[in-house]
Amino acid sequence: MVTFLRLACRKVALVKRIEQSRTKLYRMAYAWCHDEMLADDLVQEAQMKALQKIDQLKDEAAFDGWMYAILNNAWLGYLRKTRPSEDIEQIVISGNDSPEHEMLLLQIDQMVTQGMAKLPNAHRQVVSLVDLEGLSYGEVVDILQIPIGTVMSRLNRARVALSKSIRKSRIEQRNQSLAGFNAQEKGAVNKLRMVK
Numbered sequence: 001m002v003t004f005l006r007l008a009c010r011k012v013a014l015v016k017r018i019e020q021s022r023t024k025l026y027r028m029a030y031a032w033c034h035d036e037m038l039a040d041d042l043v044q045e046a047q048m049k050a051l052q053k054i055d056q057l058k059d060e061a062a063f064d065g066w067m068y069a070i071l072n073n074a075w076l077g078y079l080r081k082t083r084p085s086e087d088i089e090q091i092v093i094s095g096n097d098s099p100e101h102e103m104l105l106l107q108i109d110q111m112v113t114q115g116m117a118k119l120p121n122a123h124r125q126v127v128s129l130v131d132l133e134g135l136s137y138g139e140v141v142d143i144l145q146i147p148i149g150t151v152m153s154r155l156n157r158a159r160v161a162l163s164k165s166i167r168k169s170r171i172e173q174r175n176q177s178l179a180g181f182n183a184q185e186k187g188a189v190n191k192l193r194m195v196k
Contacts, residue, residue, distance in 0.1 A: 011054060014063075018050045021067050024133070028068065031128035032075055034117055042078065046071040068129065068143045079121065107173065115165035123158035130155055 025046055029039035049070050057066050116124055125144060129135045130151075135143070140151045 010060075014054050014057065014060070015051065017063060018047055018054070018067070021064075022047065024064070025067060025071050028128060028133060029071060029075065031116065031132055032121070032125055033078075034113065038078070042071060042074045045074040049074070062142075065135070065139045065142050068133075068135070068139075069145075072125070072143055075125075111166045111169040112162070114169065115162040118165055119158050119161055123154050123161065126151055126154040127158035127162065131159075 022043055025043045026039055029042040029046075030036065033039055033042070046067065050067060053070075057063065116128070119127065126140060129140045129143065130137070137148050137151050140146075141148050144151070
């Protein structure tokens with residue numbers, strides 16, 4: 001009787017943890033697919049599968065990795081069925097800071113989002129698990145079912161590619177700003193000539 005009661009309490013606690021994992025799973029799914037509706041669908045599918053397979057979780061300390069592995073399987077299933085859209089959703093950052101600060105944050109967010117979208121799926125998954133979620137290499141190995149050397153290699157390549165992409169975006173923005181300034185200056189000079 002005590003064992004049955006203990007198992008029932010454990011199951012209730014796990015169901016609650018699965019429900020509470022929604023935010024973390026959504027953040028990860030969105031980092032992988034860059035589509036709000038698809039991320040929501042992937043999270044719902046992962047939570048449903050977790051509830052169906054709740055008895056398979058033997059070690060509660062591995063709960064987060066178990067949930068991410070289920071989410072990864074849902075994502076891979078989606079990729080097998082159809083090619084996902086790589087459209088980048090614009091994220092509006094709101095806050096009490098100045099408009100200039102908000103614009104800077106938005107530009108940084110867009111550069112990172114665009115850089116992530118350009119990464120191959122395998123690199124995007126590894127960098128989001130390690131750098132966004134703070135998981136260890138060992139946890140990523142368990143979630144993605146790949147060797148640790150592959151995790152480290154993909155992470156390194158993803159970070160280098162992201163860095164190059166962000167640097168390129170910053171240079172393009174700077175050049176556009178200079179071009180706009182030069183055009184304004186040229187227009188002002190032409191107006192002055194017309195006045196004389």
